[in-house]
Amino acid sequence: MDAYLIAVGTVVLIYALLAIGLNLQYGETGLINFGHVAFFALGAYASALLALRGWPLAVTFAVAAAVAAVAAIPLGLAALRLREDYLAIATLGFSETVRLMLQEERAITQGVQGLPAIPKLFGALGGARADLAIFVALLVAVALAAWATHLLKTSPFGRLLRAIRDNEAAVVALGKDPARYKIQVFMFGAALAGIAGAFYAHFLTFITPDQFVPLVTFYVWMSIILGGVGSVRGALAGTLLLVAFLEGSRFIRDLLPGVAEVQMASIRLAVVGLALILFMLYRPQGLFGKRGG
Amino acid sequence: MIEARNVRVEFDGFRAVDDVSLTVAAGSMVGIVGTNGAGKTTLFGAIAGQIAVARGTIAFDGHDITRIPPNRRSRLGLARTFQVPREFGRLSVMENLLASAPNDRHESLAAAWFGRGAARRADGEIGERADEVLTLVGLRPMRDQPAASLSGGQKKLLELARALMGSPKCMLLDEPFAGVNPVLMGQLLDVLCAIHARGIALVVIEHHLQALKTLVQRLIVMDQGRVIADGLPDAVLEDALVQDAYMGGVV
Numbered sequence: 087m088d089a090y091l092i093a094v095g096t097v098v099l100i101y102a103l104l105a106i107g108l109n110l111q112y113g114e115t116g117l118i119n120f121g122h123v124a125f126f127a128l129g130a131y132a133s134a135l136l137a138l139r140g141w142p143l144a145v146t147f148a149v150a151a152a153v154a155a156v157a158a159i160p161l162g163l164a165a166l167r168l169r170e171d172y173l174a175i176a177t178l179g180f181s182e183t184v185r186l187m188l189q190e191e192r193a194i195t196q197g198v199q200g201l202p203a204i205p206k207l208f209g210a211l212g213g214a215r216a217d218l219a220i221f222v223a224l225l226v227a228v229a230l231a232a233w234a235t236h237l238l239k240t241s242p243f244g245r246l247l248r249a250i251r252d253n254e255a256a257v258v259a260l261g262k263d264p265a266r267y268k269i270q271v272f273m274f275g276a277a278l279a280g281i282a283g284a285f286y287a288h289f290l291t292f293i294t295p296d297q298f299v300p301l302v303t304f305y306v307w308m309s310i311i312l313g314g315v316g317s318v319r320g321a322l323a324g325t326l327l328l329v330a331f332l333e334g335s336r337f338i339r340d341l342l343p344g345v346a347e348v349q350m351a352s353i354r355l356a357v358v359g360l361a362l363i364l365f366m367l368y369r370p371q372g373l374f375g376k377r378g379g
Numbered sequence: 380m381i382e383a384r385n386v387r388v389e390f391d392g393f394r395a396v397d398d399v400s401l402t403v404a405a406g407s408m409v410g411i412v413g414t415n416g417a418g419k420t421t422l423f424g425a426i427a428g429q430i431a432v433a434r435g436t437i438a439f440d441g442h443d444i445t446r447i448p449p450n451r452r453s454r455l456g457l458a459r460t461f462q463v464p465r466e467f468g469r470l471s472v473m474e475n476l477l478a479s480a481p482n483d484r485h486e487s488l489a490a491a492w493f494g495r496g497a498a499r500r501a502d503g504e505i506g507e508r509a510d511e512v513l514t515l516v517g518l519r520p521m522r523d524q525p526a527a528s529l530s531g532g533q534k535k536l537l538e539l540a541r542a543l544m545g546s547p548k549c550m551l552l553d554e555p556f557a558g559v560n561p562v563l564m565g566q567l568l569d570v571l572c573a574i575h576a577r578g579i580a581l582v583v584i585e586h587h588l589q590a591l592k593t594l595v596q597r598l599i600v601m602d603q604g605r606v607i608a609d610g611l612p613d614a615v616l617e618d619a620l621v622q623d624a625y626m627g628g629v630v
Binding site for chain 1: 448461465466467468475478479481482483487492501541545
């Protein structure tokens with residue numbers, strides 16, 4: 087049971103890293119990014135591929151963040167030209183492109199077979215202790231990311247992000263170039279997602295392209311909406327709530343006799359959906375969001 | 380200060396601004412009137428850079444600005460306000476002004492993490508100037524309110540205040556009196572005079588003729604994308620062509 091809780095906690099923290107970045111992009115800057123999973127995937131593959139070639143994990147984690155951040159530049163450039171709803175479509179397309187590339191570039195990624203036997207983070211500690219160490223390292227990473235985001239939000243940079251969200255045309259008329267800021271926000275969020283991906287790869291030790299479907303992006307969106315858009319605390323609480331919904335619904339099967347495994351998967355999603363709808367109906371601003379904010 | 384030559388703006392072949400030439404001297408105060416659809420706001424858009432010109436050139440303060448983006452025009456000292464206020468609704472009035480001042484060095488990620496002291500000091504200095512500007516426009520008591528909570532007239536004042544934070548040499552004001560109640564109107568007139576007294580050139584689009592006449596030394600009348608009269612306000616308003624086009628023959 088302890089091992090199970092640690093595993094669930096690790097997933098929560100990985101999602102929290104993703105949520106902190108997306109929350110900054112959407113909650114503060116108003117950028118609708120439906121392709122967040124792409125940076126998660128790039129981080130996971132970059133770190134895993136290098137680690138399989140014998141690079142030390144401290145370096146591969148840094149590369150994962152850098153690769154994801156650099157990949158965000160073209161998306162940031164697109165964001166400057168596109169209205170927010172079109173940006174949503176473009177980012178979604180981008181993430182699917184990344185997934186299909188990982189799937190088709192078999193020479194590098196081994197395609198749908200995935201990458202097995204990725205070195206485990208803290209593997210030298212062995213089994214359960216390695217998992218615990220990963221959990222603790224993730225706690226530190228999430229705390230650092232939350233702190234960095236907090237500093238950012240309370241700086242002149244953060245103030246300008248909110249100004250862009252409220253009225254971008256006015257920001258331009260006042261002599262500033264929103265493009266510069268949007269790109270930086272995209273890159274920062276992507277770097278966090280890249281690090282989350284590296285943790286994911288070196289925790290599971292096995293990754294395939296179909297772990298990086300758009301559903302992952304939407305889970306992250308659900309977390310920030312559940313937790314309250316624009317608040318770091320909310321992003322953390324939202325991921326906890328989401329994973330509780332997802333994991334908790336596993337246990338419903340014990341209460342429903344005569345339901346097959348396949349049917350259960352659908353029922354599970356339906357229950358999660360229903361819970362989300364009810365939650366939004368009775369607490370539309372999320373757990374920590376400001377009403378009407 | 381502003382020198383526009385043969386400026387034309389087209390929307391799908393329709394000439395919204397039709398070969399307009401116009402000069403505005405430094406420190407002057409000019410009014411632009413005309414019926415709805417005469418091309419006044421479009422001309423502002425062309426000068427400030429929100430709208431691309433089909434032909435013609437625009438110079439500001441000796442620079443050719445015809446093809447440069449609006450944010451760079453603003454940095455040269457050319458500010459504009461909008462007919463419908465574009466406040467940052469969820470920021471406080473004070474934050475609206477802080478975000479409007481040129482502050483590139485401290486509005487960066489690096490400064491957010493490693494230069495917080497310097498950024499805070501810069502905010503302090505900008506804040507002092509912002510307080511002066513807020514006092515000038517009479518919004519000082521609302522400095523900590525969210526901008527969304529201001530009345531329509533107050534948002535107009537905020538729009539002016541924000542434009543002033545860039546220390547402009549020239550301001551293009553699009554209907555500053557529209558939707559402003561009579562009490563606030565007097566205050567706004569005083570504010571505009573005070574801004575003008577600082578040597579800032581003002582170009583004002585306005586339907587409110589009485590307010591405009593007390594303010595400007597020069598009046599430009601536009602009709603169907605063209606300038607049809609330009610001169611002293613009283614002389615221009617007596618012009619037969621103007622009466623026909625703008626006032627429907629009644630003044």
